[in-house]
Structures are given as C-alpha cells and as structure tokens.
Amino acid sequence: MNKRAFNFNAGPAAIPLEVLERAQAEFVDFQGTGMSIMEMSHRGAVYESVHDEAQKRLLGLLGAPVGYKVLFLTGGASTQFAMLPLNFLTEGKTAGYVRTGSWSDKAIAEARLIGETYIAASSEDDKFMSVPDLHQLQIPENAAYLHVTSNETIEGTQFKEFPDTGSTPLIVDMSSDILSRSLDVNRFDLIYAGAQKNLGPSGVTVVIAREELLQNSPKHIPTVLRYDTHFKNNSLYNTPPAFSIYMVNQVLKWIEEQGGLTGIEALNVKKADLLYQAIDQSSGFFRGCVAESSRSNMNVTFRLSSEDIEKKFIKESEQEGFVGLKGHRSVGGLRASIYNAVPYDTVKALVDFMAEFQRKNG
C-alpha cells in the first residue's frame, strides 16, 4: 500500500486504518453470507444485528443511562437543523439558540423558518473567536429547548462546559466532537451528529436522546421527518444507510479498543497540546485564532502574517503529503482537523513541518 496521507480534512475526515482494513477484509463476503453488507435486506437478521450492535456500542461508550435511544437517520446534521424545530417548536413556544458561529447560525436560520426563536447567548462581539459564558442563562418559561453547538468546526471553538437548563431540554449539535471526550450524557436531552468526522463515513446521522422526547411528534409534520416514526421503527422505517452504519459500528469498536472515551480523550488532549504549543511557541510566526479557553481540541485554526505566506504554507504542505490544512473558505487562514482517527504521529509530522517552514520563512 502507498503511504497514508497526513489527513487533516474537516469532514469527511480520516478513518482509522485498522477500520478500513477490517472493512476491506469482509467487504465482498460479509460473515460467510456470500454477499456484502450493501447487498442484503435491511430487514434480515444479519444486517439487523449490526444495526443493533452499533446502537448498543454507542450508548455504552457514552455511558448513557437507561432511557436513552439511538436513531440512525439520513440527510446529515443539516436535516436535524430542520427536524428539531419541526418536532419540538410548537405554537406558543420559543426555541433558544446559542450563537457561536457558522454552524449554529445555520441551525438558527432553519428554526426561524418554522417558529419563534431567541438568542440565548452569543459570541458575535468577539467575532466568534470564543464561546459565550453560559452560566447565567435566563431561560423563558415557554422555551421548547436550548440549542448549543458544542464545537464550531469552521471557527475552531469548543465548549468545555455545558449549562444546566433545568426542565428545558438541552439539545447539542456534536457533529465535530462527538465521542472525543467523556461527558455526562445525563446533562443532555438530545445529541446529534453527522458521522463523517468522528464516527465514520458520511451518509448516516446519529441522534441520541431521551426516549420521551422521541415519542410524540406533532401530527401535522411529514412521516419521515418525525422522530416518533424512527423511534417506533428502530430507525428501520425506510431503508437505512446500511454500509455507513456498519462502518460506524467498526469505528465504535475501535474506540473501545483505544480505552473508550477516557483513552481517546487523553490522546486527543495530547495531540491538541502538541499543536497549540507549536503555535504558541513560534514567537508570533503562527497565531492561534481563538481565545485560549475556547480552543477546540478537534479543529485547530491558526494564521500566518499574510495571505500570501499562508498560500505558500498550504502549497508546500501539500507537496509534503499534508491534506486539508486550508481554512474554510468563509474564514480563510489555516485549519488542522485532528479528530479521533488522526494519529499522534501525523500531528507530530505537521509540527515538524511547521518548524521547518518557519526556519525557512521566519
């Protein structure tokens, strides 16, 4: 096999090599069935056991107490931006959103198409280069839910703590940091994430929620957009993205082998520390974009002194086998996404490349 790329893509992103190899080994003939997982009925026992196993593993890894359910849906996290208000933002209610940047704004825009919303907190004044303090939130009595984006993939910010919302459901978009650290799931009422960063390939979106939230969707909304449809049918109301779910199950198994969330968190902190230290110790040659206490351990955003030198950095990094270091087109600069599957040695290679680049251009 050719050398693996130093993959810093923001999503779709790196998948552990072990997972790819295991999938390859059983690609053509899944468990002696004479067919691949993509060729069999989603109503058969073989597929269903993969489906159920992935749900159990996910709940197990999160340490979710009894009463939480996993749904496998399609349409990406973006479809959840619409499904959430469709299912919960009923007449007379308002939905609270914490504004932290690009993805939270997309979620808000969808909710506004459906009902009343309010901004519970915002870091706009800081150009979204930090996350707002959520300690003193005032939650109105008629709040349907409070929505938080745990990690802003584009800006590179991450919440380290979550608010206590009392009886108001706390809903969190964890698309870019799910399963990257241990969290107390009890604090959350609904978590959702597109799979293509920390969970596997694109094509499946996971929703992990308290069962009672998933059982009473308003009667007027379309069948396929109702949480209760998918809850009642164990996410088999229509044909699920079987191969993506199979891959998620393999990635979950891999996370278990890394020591679960405690193990993966320790590794993620080590990788992020290495990279942020390289930025901070460059005497201003590299500059982190985000306030220190809000820095993401998943998406590390940084800049150089001019756009020209940033272009040079990207070009030369690509020649050395680095992929995905260009910042999102909406904000520019540089971004290294160091999700669970990015090995420590890959981050080390980047830090070495950065030092060499500085030596030549500093």
Ligand code: PMP
């Ligand atoms: N939320 C966050 C935090 C994201 O990073 C992304 C994708 N980059 C989305 C939502 C949208 O996800 P999808 O492309 O799966 O709709």
